[in-house]
Amino acid sequence: MTKKLLCFVFLTVSIFANAQNRYDTPANATFTNTYVPMTHEEMMLRAAAEVYREKRAREDFDKYSRTAYEYLQKKQIGYFTSYANAALSTGYYN
Secondary structure, eight states: OOOHHHHHHHHHHHHHOOOOOSSSSSOOOOOOOOOOOOHHHHHHHHHHHHHHHHHHHHHHHHHHHHHHHHHTTTOOHHHHHHHHHHHHHOOOOO
């Protein structure tokens, strides 16, 4: 009985060890490299645009938060919350 079981286990292990699936072989498709690096000018323009966006967000945040504080001093809570939300929506936080 154990010889038959041992033969069966050996046979099934060898079958599963030799089994292949479609991921075992590389694909036959050709690889087309379409990568084109950015030029120096494009990188500089993107960096300048990012600096401008950050500067504009900082200025808007300062303006809206200053106005919100003025309305808070006047106890006009509705305007305060509107300008505070506008300041937070700029995405710039100290």
